Every structure is written in C-alpha cells, then in structure tokens.
Amino acid sequence: MSGGIFFEIAKRNIRIHMLRSSLAMLGIIIGVVAIASMGILGNSMVLAVSESLRTVGDSVIITPHVGGSAHGFGGGGGIGGASSLTITEQDFLQIKRVSAPNIAIPVLQTSDRMKLGVGSDDIVAAIYGLNPDDVPDLLNLKEGGYNRANSGCLVGSKFAEDHNVKVGSRIAIGTDGDKGTLRVTGIIEERGMAFDVSTDSAIVVTRDWFGGAYNRNDYDKVVVKVKNLDEIADVKTAIEKQLNRRDTIVDVMDTRKTMETLFTAFGQITTFVTAIGGISLLVAGVSILNIMMMSVTERIKEIGIMRSIGAQKQEVMWMFLYEALILGVVGSLIGGVLSLVGGYAISSMMLNTTKYLFVPSSMVNIVYGVTFGIIICLICGIYPAWRAANLNPIDALRHE
Amino acid sequence: MVPLPETEQKVTAIMDDQPVMVFRDVVKIYPLPAGDVTALDRVSFQVDRGEFISVMGPSGSGKSTLLNLMGCLDTPTAGDIYISGTRIGDMSDEELTNIRRDRIGFTFQHFNLFPLLNVIENVTFSLMLRAGKDVGTKRAKEVLRSVQLEEHLYTHTPTELSGGQQQRVAIARALINDPDILLCDEPTGNLDSKTGTGIMELMTELNRKGTTIIMVTHDQNIASYSNRTIRISDGRIVA
Numbered sequence: 001m002s003g004g005i006f007f008e009i010a011k012r013n014i015r016i017h018m019l020r021s022s023l024a025m026l027g028i029i030i031g032v033v034a035i036a037s038m039g040i041l042g043n044s045m046v047l048a049v050s051e052s053l054r055t056v057g058d059s060v061i062i063t064p065h066v067g068g069s070a071h072g073f074g075g076g077g078g079i080g081g082a083s084s085l086t087i088t089e090q091d092f093l094q095i096k097r098v099s100a101p102n103i104a105i106p107v108l109q110t111s112d113r114m115k116l117g118v119g120s121d122d123i124v125a126a127i128y129g130l131n132p133d134d135v136p137d138l139l140n141l142k143e144g145g146y147n148r149a150n151s152g153c154l155v156g157s158k159f160a161e162d163h164n165v166k167v168g169s170r171i172a173i174g175t176d177g178d179k180g181t182l183r184v185t186g187i188i189e190e191r192g193m194a195f196d197v198s199t200d201s202a203i204v205v206t207r208d209w210f211g212g213a214y215n216r217n218d219y220d221k222v223v224v225k226v227k228n229l230d231e232i233a234d235v236k237t238a239i240e241k242q243l244n245r246r247d248t249i250v251d252v253m254d255t256r257k258t259m260e261t262l263f264t265a266f267g268q269i270t271t272f273v274t275a276i277g278g279i280s281l282l283v284a285g286v287s288i289l290n291i292m293m294m295s296v297t298e299r300i301k302e303i304g305i306m307r308s309i310g311a312q313k314q315e316v317m318w319m320f321l322y323e324a325l326i327l328g329v330v331g332s333l334i335g336g337v338l339s340l341v342g343g344y345a346i347s348s349m350m351l352n353t354t355k356y357l358f359v360p361s362s363m364v365n366i367v368y369g370v371t372f373g374i375i376i377c378l379i380c381g382i383y384p385a386w387r388a389a390n391l392n393p394i395d396a397l398r399h400e
Numbered sequence: 401m402v403p404l405p406e407t408e409q410k411v412t413a414i415m416d417d418q419p420v421m422v423f424r425d426v427v428k429i430y431p432l433p434a435g436d437v438t439a440l441d442r443v444s445f446q447v448d449r450g451e452f453i454s455v456m457g458p459s460g461s462g463k464s465t466l467l468n469l470m471g472c473l474d475t476p477t478a479g480d481i482y483i484s485g486t487r488i489g490d491m492s493d494e495e496l497t498n499i500r501r502d503r504i505g506f507t508f509q510h511f512n513l514f515p516l517l518n519v520i521e522n523v524t525f526s527l528m529l530r531a532g533k534d535v536g537t538k539r540a541k542e543v544l545r546s547v548q549l550e551e552h553l554y555t556h557t558p559t560e561l562s563g564g565q566q567q568r569v570a571i572a573r574a575l576i577n578d579p580d581i582l583l584c585d586e587p588t589g590n591l592d593s594k595t596g597t598g599i600m601e602l603m604t605e606l607n608r609k610g611t612t613i614i615m616v617t618h619d620q621n622i623a624s625y626s627n628r629t630i631r632i633s634d635g636r637i638v639a
Contacts, residue, residue, distance in 0.1 A: 005521070005528045012516040305512045308473060309573070310501020310529045312494060393473050397508075 006315055010322035013295065024284070024291045025331035028377060031281025032335025032369040033342045038277045039365025040343035042270025044356035046263055051192065059196050060224040060236050061253045062087065062095055062243075086218030087250065091243060098238045099224045102231075105134040106219040107197060108210045112179065114203075115172040116163050125159060126202035127173070129210025137225055139199060143167055144186030150209040153182040157190045158200040171203065179213040195255045196223040232256050274365075278372070284331075285376040292324055292384035303388050304396025317389035324381025325374070332373030336366045418485055419446040420580050420612050421470060426479035428465050428635075439465040441635040442479070447581070447614060452607040454623035455616045457632035466632060467616050471504055471583050472496045484580045501529050505574025509586035511566040513558035513573070519544070520554045523572045530577060543572040547602055564595035571602065575611070582606070584615040588622055600625045 014021045064085035087095075087106070096104040108129030113122045130138065132148045139154070144167035147154055155165050165171070165184055173179040188199050197204075211217060224239070226232045236254045243250045296303070303316055343362065347354045356362055428440040439462045447453055457463045468474040469481060472488055475496070481488050483503055488496060500506075513522045523540040537554075544554060547568040558566055567587060574582055587603065588596030604625055607613050617623050631639040 004534070005525060008521075009514070009516050016516070301512070302514060305508075305514070307497070308471065308500060308506050309526050310497055310577075312497050312529075315529070394468050397473075397512075 006319035007322045010319055010326060013299075013323060014326055017291075017295075020291055020294075021327060024287050025327055025334070027284030027287045028281070028328060028331030028373050029335040029338060031277065031284040031376070032332050032373040033338050034277030034280045035274055035372060036277075036336065036339030036366045036369030037342035037346055038273040039270065039368060040339065040357060040362045041346045041350060042266065042273060043359075043362045043365060044343075044347050044351055044353075046266045046270070047356040047359065047361070048351055048353070049193070049262065049266065050259070058226050058229055058232070059255045060099070060226060060232060060239065061195050061255060062222040062224070062239060062250050063220070063253070065244075065248045065251050086216075086220060087222055088218050091250065092219055092222055094242050095222050095224065095239055098242045099226075099235050102227055102235060103134070103137050103225045105130065105138055105223045105225065106207070107221045107223055108207060108214075108216055109197075109220040110210075110214055112173055113175050115177060116165060116169065122175075123163065126198070127210070128197050128199065128202055128204045129207045129214075129216075130197075130204055131207045135204065138197065138223065139191070139204065140189040141186040142189045144184070147185040147204075147206065149185075150206050150212075151183060152185040152206075154186045154188050154199075154204040155184050156188050156200040156202050156204075159202060160184075160187045162201070173205075173213065180209070182209075195253065195258065196221075229256065277369075281369075281373060281376055284373075285380040288324060288327055288377050289380040289384065292320060292381050293387075295323065296320065296384045296388045299388075300391060300396050300399040303391050304393050304399065307391070307393035308397055313389040317385040320385035320388050321378065321381050324377045324385070328374040328377025328381075331377070332370040335373055336370040339366045339369055418482070420449045420451075420484055421447040421614075422480070422482040423469075424480045424482075426469065426476045426481060428462075428469065428474070429477045439635055440469070440476075443632075443635070443637055444479075445630060445637060447612060449580075449612055450607070450610055451628060452604070452613045452626045453615070454626035454629045455614065455632060456618070456620075456623055456629055461632045462635040463616050463632055465635075467583065467585055470581070470614060471506060472499045501526060502577055503580045505571075505577070505579035505582040507567065507570045507574050507582070507584045507587055509589040511558070511563070511570045511590070513566055513569055515558055518555050518557050519549070519561070519569050522558065522569055523576055526573060527576050540572070540576060543575050544569070546575070546606070547572045562595070563591045564598055567591060567595075567599050568602065571599075571606075575606070580612060582611050582613045584613060586617055587615060588617075588619065596622065 064087055066085065092104065092106050109126065111124055111126045113124055115122055132146065135146055135154070141154070142157055144154075153171065155171075159165060165187075167184055167186060169184045170181050171184065172181045182203075182205060188204065190200055191198065192200065205213075224235060226235050232254055236252050236257075239250070240252050306316055307313075340357070343357050343365075344354050347357055423443050423445050426440055426443045427438065430437045430439055443462075443466065455463055455466060465474070469476055472483065472491075473496075475481075475489060475491070483499055486499070488499060491499070514525065517525065520537050520540050523544060524535050524537065527535045527539060541551075541554070544551075549565060549568045549572065553561060553565060558569070561569065567590075571582070571587075582603075584603070588599055591599060600622060603613055603615070613626070615622070615626060623629050629639070630637055
C-alpha cells in the first residue's frame with residue numbers, strides 16, 4: 001500500500017493553501033455548529049417540556065365543550081368570576097362512575113385579587129378549589145401539611161418564593177379581603193406547566209370554601225388519574241361515550257396522547273431547524289467541491305507525472321479523497337467542539353438553562369453533526385477525485 | 401509483474417531473453433472530427449539491452465507518439481509492442497501502469513518533480529508506489545549518489561535546486577525501481593550547455609553500467625552521446 005505518501009501529499013497541499021483550506025473548513029465548521037446546536041436546542045426543549053409535563057402524563061382531563069351546548073353559564077368570568085362553561089355535579093358523577101376504579105377529581109378554578117399582609121399591594125393569582133381528600137392524589141407538598149379546613153390553603157412553590165410566603169402566612173382573598181383570610185398550611189412541590197392544574201403560581205383552597213366564596217356548585221374541569229396507563233385511551237372513550245352520546249357536552253383530553261402529539265411537533269420543529277443547519281453544511285460541501293476542483297485543475301500536470309511513473313487511478317483518487325477527508329474531519333471536529341459553545345449559548349438564551357446540554361440525547365447531536373460533516377466532505381470530494389484519477393496521462397502531462 | 405493470461409504468456413515466452421523493446425508494424429491513428437490522422441505508420445524497430453538510442457525528427461514527425469507508446473502511456477491502433485518480452489497491446493490500464501512503474505523510468509524536459517516532496521521523497525515515490533510508505537531511504541541515497549547529487553541537498557525541495565540538480569533527481573527517481581528502460585524526453589532541453597553536458601555524461605556513465613536508454617532529442621550534439629539514432633519523419637522511421 002502506498003496510501004501513506006498520498007496522505008502526506010494531501011496534508012502538505014492543504015498546508016500550502018492554508019487560507020483557502022481554512023475558508024473551506026470554516027464553512028464546514030459553521031454547518032456542523034448549526035446542525036448540532038439546533039439539534040441540542042430541540043432536544044433540550046423536548047427534555048424541558050417533558051420534565052415539566054412528566055406528572056400529568058397519566059391523566060384524562062374533561063372540560064366543558066367549547067362551542068357546543070353548555071350545561072350552565074356561571075357568573076361573570078374575569079377576575080373573581082367563574083368560567084362561563086362548567087361541568088355539573090351530575091356529569092361529574094357519571095364521569096366518576098365510568099372511570100372507576102380510577103380517581104376522578106373535580107376542579108374549580110378562578111383568579112382573584114389577594115393581599116399578603118397589611119400595607120402590601122394587591123396581587124392577582126389563580127385559585128383552585130379541590131376536595132381535601134383529592135389533593136394528596138394530585139399534589140405533592142414540599143413543606144407543611146395538607147389543608148383540610150376551610151380556613152386554610154396551600155400555595156404553589158413559585159407563588160411562595162415570589163411573594164415570600166411561608167407556612168403560617170396569611171392571605172386575604174378578594175378585593176380588600178372581602179372573601180376572607182386563609183392561613184397557608186403547606187407549600188406545593190413545583191409541577192411546571194400542566195394540563196390539569198398549574199399550581200406553581202396559584203393557591204389551592206377547599207372546594208367548600210371556593211363554593212361559598214364564589215357561589216359555585218359546578219366544576220371547571222374534572223381530572224381522572226388513570227392507574228394503568230394502558231387503559232388511558234379506554235377511559236377517554238368511555239367518558240366520551242357516556243357524556244357525549246346525544247350531544248357533545250364535554251371535551252376529553254388524553255394527556256399522554258397530547259404529550260405524544262406535542263413531542264411529535266417538537267420533533268418536527270427540531271428536524272426542521274436541523275435541516276436548515278444541514279443546508280448550511282451542504283453549502284459548505286459545495287465550497288469543498290469547488291476547492292477540490294481548483295486543486296485538481298492546478299495539479300493536472302502533477303497527476304500526469306504520477307500516472308506516468310506508475311501511480312494507479314485509485315491511488316490518485318485517494319490522494320484527493322484524503323484531502324477532502326482531512327478538511328472534513330478537522331472542520332467537523334472543530335465544529336463539534338464549537339457546537340458545545342453554541343448549544344450552551346442557545347440553551348441559555350432560549351431555555352434559561354443548560355442542564356440538558358450534557359445529557360447523551362443532546363451530545364449525540366454533536367456526533368451526528370460531525371459525522372454528517374465528514375460524509376458531506378467525502379461525497380463532495382468524490383467527483384473531483386474521480387476526475388483527477390481518470391485524466392488521460394498524456395493530456396495531463398502536456399497541460400501547462 | 402501482473403500475471404498475464406495464458407495466451408499472452410505463450411507470446412511473451414517466445415520473446416523471453418529477447419530485446420528490451422520491440423515495435424512490430426506499429427500503427428497509431430488519432431481519430432479526429434476532421435478526419436483520421438496517422439501519427440505512426442508501420443513502425444518497426446527493436447532495442448537491445450544496454451543500448452543508448454536517440455530518437456530524432458522534426459516537429460510533428462511522430463516522436464511524441466512514439467515516446468508515449470514506448471512509455472506505455474498509450475496503446476497502438478495496430479501492430480505489436482513488446483517490453484522485455486511482454487506484449488502491451490491488450491493490457492488494461494492497471495497493467496500498463498504497473499509496467500510503467502516497474503519496467504520504465506521516465507525523465508522529462510521540465511524535470512517534473514513533485515513540488516510538495518523533498519529530494520529523497522521524490523526519489524522514493526516510485527518505490528513507495530510499489531512497496532508502501534516505509535521503504536526507507538537507503539536505496540534512494542544509493543541512487544542519488546549514483547547520479548552525483550550532493551548529500552546535503554537530499555532534504556531540499558525541488559524549488560531549492562538548480563535545473564541540473566533537478567534533472568539529476570529526476571533521473572534518480574526514474575532509476576529507483578531498477579527499470580528495463582530509461583526514457584528521456586529532451587533531457588537537456590531546459591538546461592544550459594554546461595549543465596546539459598554534465599547530464600549527458602551522467603547518462604553515458606549509467607549506460608556504461610548497463611542501463612538501457614532511449615532519448616528523444618532535437619539536438620544533434622546531444623544525440624551524439626547515444627550509440628544509435630532512430631530518425632523519424634511523417635510517422636515513419638527513415639534511418
């Protein structure tokens with residue numbers, strides 16, 4: 001094998017055309033960074049969202065059908081008001097029956113003004129009304145204990161942090177506390193964005209207190225926690241069949257399905273942005289093709305000499321492929337390293353966290369980017385190398 | 401050597417221990433849009449081992465075509481060419497390349513050294529083609545000494561050498577695989593007369609030691625170093 005000398009010649013040719021080679025490599029670097037960074041961003045987004053939603057992947061959420069015949073029109077809407085469409089107690093009982101033995105949790109929901117201490121400004125926050133017996137099935141506490149009394153409430157972790165609320169703090173609900181004052185008994189563990197109840201910036205009161213304070217008997221949604229995830233679709237179907245048999249009165253959402261759809265959408269977005277990165281790598285590949293063609297044209301005579309003194313076609317071909325490969329490997333590896341920086345910067349800016357950067361599913365994007373970069377360079381080197389190898393030695397020797 | 405087909409071996413077997421090169425009724429026609437051009441017309445000659453032959457002729461006489469055929473860079477339209485008993489007419493590109501690598505040494509008017517390689521690497525290039533990268537420098541140094549190139553120049557690149565020195569390196573490169581024939585295309589065409597004389601004395605010395613040399617030249621003085629001259633005109637050997 002004489003590959004060594006041809007590899008050496010390829011290396012030296014790159015070295016003597018350092019500027020040209022560096023510019024071609026720069027294209028590869030940019031392409032690899034684009035692909036890998038976009039892949040890292042997409043993966044980080046999926047991980048961030050899946051972490052936020054991980055607690056709600058086992059639920060079926062039933063809400064009043066929007067746009068159809070409603071069972072009731074509650075009061076108002078807006079601050080201190082209930083939503084206009086609700087689920088009646090009778091509907092809830094049907095849901096509970098068809099979804100048994102799974103737990104059906106009725107949820108009341110509104111938002112209202114509240115004051116956290118004498119002289120403090122009013123704030124507006126979401127308020128959930130839950131049956132005290134259901135709360136442990138839905139929410140975990142970070143601090144304190146579950147509330148069973150109508151004089152108490154739970155607060156979300158972000159709410160507590162933002163407003164310096166501790167277990168034992170008092171919160172006056174309503175304008176000038178007209179709905180009453182509740183004592184905080186516990187702080188709810190962070191749940192992130194959720195389909196059922198998003199309690200991080202909210203307070204949770206008893207259903208009875210909620211009903212009395214806002215004059216509500218119907219529910220805004222019902223959450224069914226499904227024990228066996230394989231049954232989630234069956235539970236959804238059973239509820240729809242029972243409640244929507246004559247008219248569509250509720251919308252039933254299978255959170256697992258929704259999450260799957262969401263992740264599919266994220267996957268598509270990631271693929272799309274990565275493909276845009278891929279286009280930049282293709283453009284870089286064209287520049288590799290261009291400089292390889294220049295290299296062949298400049299070295300036609302040299303190729304003729306090589307062929308005339310006994311170099312085989314495939315040896316000449318490999319000399320140029322080595323050149324493309326060196327550009328590809330060096331450019332892609334530099335791009336791979338810089339992708340970490342790019343991924344860090346993009347994750348910091350767009351997700352405010354870099355904790356998903358070094359997980360294997362993110363790192364693999366760098367491997368993909370580097371591999372794709374090398375393959376693109378090799379592919380773009382094939383035609384010039386083939387052309388060089390198939391030059392007629394006599395014509396090549398005559399070339400000036 | 402690449403093993404030849406059985407039928408070819410029969411042909412070459414008869415020619416074994418025969419002349420280093422034989423042209424028998426060789427015709428070379430270039431098909432062109434304006435009509436076929438006959439560059440060589442029934443050319444026959446033979447070169448014995450140890451001969452020093454010059455090929456002379458005016459421009460367009462067919463010298464380059466003859467050189468290309470002798471160097472196995474091209475194949476004849478008709479007729480037979482034998483290199484050390486091996487008929488090259490039906491050989492594949494790979495086989496012809498192996499013949500060029502193992503049996504023929506080339507030198508050119510413009511030296512044609514590889515600019516990216518130093519003297520030693522240029523000389524060992526052909527050896528590397530045959531044996532791989534790690535061929536060592538012993539053989540190259542031997543050959544470079546035989547072409548009288550100073551040792552301190554071995555690590556220089558071609559651009560750092562004079563024309564005469566470059567031609568000596570080119571001759572060393574051509575000799576490294578111990579070829580049957582050294583083909584020289586205007587070996588002094590790019591050198592001043594004093595340096596050219598030095599090169600010709602070197603070639604005479606190489607020939608005296610047994611190297612078969614075929615040299616294409618325009619220069620009658622240079623041709624006088626050879627012991628036989630083939631004159632070609634209009635594609636035919638005239639003397």
